[in-house]
Amino acid sequence: MAVTWSGHEGVETTGALVEVEDAPDARDADVAALGMALPPAVARAKDAGYLAQAAALCRDGIAADPASPLVPRLRLEWHRLARLAHEYRLPLGDAVGALRAAGADASFDDVCALAARGRIDVRFIAGTPCTLPHFIDTLRIYADEVPGLEPEPGAAAELAACRAVRDEMRAAGGAARSITVRATLSVDRAGADDDVRIWLPVAAEAPQLSRIEVLDASAGGFLAAPDAPARTMSWRRTGPATCSVTYRFRIDAPYIDLWGGRGAAPVAPRAVPCAPPCAADLAEEAPHIAFTPLVRAVAERVRAAAYDDTPLELARAAYDYVTEHISYRYQPSYIQLDAIPDSCLSSGYGDCGMMALTFIALCRCLGVPARWQSGLFAAPHGITPHDWAMFHTPETGWRWADCSFGVSARRAGDEELRRFYFGNLDPWRAVFNRAFLAPFDPAGTGMRRDPFDNQMGEATVRGRGADADRMTQTVELIALQELPWDAAEPPRLA
Template sequence: MAVINVSPADGKVIAEGPVGCLVDVCCDDFRHLDIGLPPEILRLKDAGYLSQAIEACDRLLAQDLDSSLAACVRAERYRMIETPLHFSVSRDRAIEMIREEWPEFTDEQFDDLIERKRIDWRFIDGELFVLDNFLDSLRVYPKEVPGLRPDSADGIALRNQMLEEMESQGGLSRTITLKASVSVPGALEGEAVRAWLPVAATCRQQSHIEVLDMTSEGTVASEDASARTASWTSSTKHSFSVTYRYQIDAAYRDIYGGALPAHPCMDAPLPEDTSEDRPHIAFTPYLRQLTERVIDGLEDPLDCARAIYDYLTQHIDYRYQPPYLLLGSIADDCAHSLRGDCGVMALTFITMCRIAGVPARWQSGLYVAPDSVGPHDWAEFYTPQTGWLNADVSFGSSARRMGEEWRRRHYFGNLDPWRMVANCRFQAGFEPVFNGMREDPYDNQMGEASVDGRGCRQREMLRTVELIEMLEVPFSD
């Protein structure tokens, strides 16, 4: 099969050679990242000598290793192979790209943005390379880069109107119909293509789920699967789609406004909701110290969760991230760097809540606005007096950035009806099991595919999700 690269400029599909992950690595290997590389390999990796570090990994893997160390080395080796694909813009090219919009931009201004952690970068073979979508991160804070075109403000007024209605009415409900699709245009005749597309799962706020249409010979995982998908295996088809409808109910509670009514909970926390899930939900020394400081003097679980949310939304800046498989200990790194995206912030909130003894868990899927649909992650937390509630830290951080304190407060305890929940656990496996290495070993929002057991990379798949219909329906808590 041929590698498929889709040019964002013209949509052309270009063949580039063998497809899929040809490295002997699997998703479970990424559970062992905290084992750590041997120091001599780690020094090469940290210095950016990735080719030498990969060769050192190969020599080590040829030996009889402990299974956990071997898994870590395989995962780290794969991360080093992937790094240059995403940190691909040289310093000179990055400055040139900024000057295409802002001619007066100087080298010194670029160095200042690097120093202030506004641009994510890596050293590769002695040269600084920045993340390929660094311009998107810069546009989030237009005052810092006044010469760049700012992010579009389309949809903000409509969103705020929806949130105001939700707060005034005590909640909103929507019935939403989505169509998701994935294709592997480079698959050759006779090759076995497997595909998985996320679909709505039964959860606290989501119900009345119907699969309306899907490519033939597919199966749908159970409604309560940790990562619910529709899936197919075929030697003749290369494109797959599923259309589904669901109801989303978004109750509103003023968590900052005083006493809350008791809320019965039919879904009690599990032991895993208060435990580590390494390597990314890890109770590191710094996170323990930070959490202790943030909740100092507080005993009520709701007060603790609110203090953690307040700290994160007021201190963490939104920045686009590389693929999560390139990140280290996600929550601990976020606490140190004070930057992240929706999933990074959600994991940090979950980790700190669990350290504080407040049950917390992952939710992810899609943010479904009337004018756009895209991947999104957030969190749930539990207190005895409220049951499970939601927290969307990245939306709260965004509200703080825009000076909308009311909206920042809204997203502690509440979401909105513009959601699709497909996943309730970070790094959940698929039903049926994925063979090979997933594009994203941690989450599933746009779909995955493999060819003859080799997991497809993002550039080898065409993936879309389309809003077919959104209907307002009466809300009942």
């Protein structure tokens, strides 16, 4: 089999409405300053869409006081401003034609109404309301609200597959698979003598993964340790380059029913091998996992809704809140997002990573240990980047929560499937990252395209992070083999 994913294509555009000079020396460490308030003049210029003016204010602020504690925040914002117009590059007026070309019966008033409901994500660029070129991918999720628009391709197949594997796991006590993936990254836009570095994610040590093997890789690669928080294979090249890695792993997905009785301990779960909870699993992690006033307020609402004050019931109530109050919407690059749980909770929208971070923030705020996992969803019908969470209770040990799949199940009216993804994962996951904002080994210089997560790979050219238009990234599902659950390795205590 060869199922491939290389990103959202989106609507063709003529390019960004405005070009903004790039920040010369932004670095990954700058994202820690995201929680600092911007100078009001910068924030107002950005919100109105005057990006070049906002960037100039950042540049001038750095020059005026290079030792100011605000410098990392200004440098980060300058970096974001230089890319914002390239992400939100479809004027809202042009979105009408794009929808009509896709078969929808839509007017400008319809598009404005969808934007007002949050179905379309809008930012002002040079005073013009603009959206993401792949905005139609979100609308296909809500195709019943857009006459003539076809639903998202493969959604029905994915729902059927998830239901089938849930039934398989419930009957057998779990499910096991062997999965083979090839990842490729090409840096096309580089000078013949440019120093080029490439990092591709590789399956990492995780509670549900074992027998991880690298089957093939481009020559000269360095493979990070199996327990690296963001595992990669990396290369150094001169000039335009293409690197790839093929790896195989086994995944064991144990089944548990956490809904058999409110307040009752679950029955004989297969424990997953995982380090016990530590202080970090309850801590804030700036800039995104933060106990802001909104997170604290929602956490208290979650506590009030919980059956009791035990960790299992609090985690369940947090999952209920996220899956019942948040709707799915595709996002820009995470570098463009401010406090993610706040954004998710205040807008009512998020993608898989935003929902996972919101669940983690709520759990930690409530005293329930929670962790990040991310990588790929690699199923027979498709392969795509994906994020989810883990939580720990004395009764269950470490278990998983996939709020995004829970939201999809809610949208489909399948309460049983929504409940399945609290405590369980399907056996179609590749795990690359065990922490959000995890560093690479070896680390690069400059700002990564996504300093928070890594599912498709990163590159630098002459020491500067490569943007999406300089790279071609692809993941392929090469093989997926069902394994008998009887042969699953004996569980170790969580």
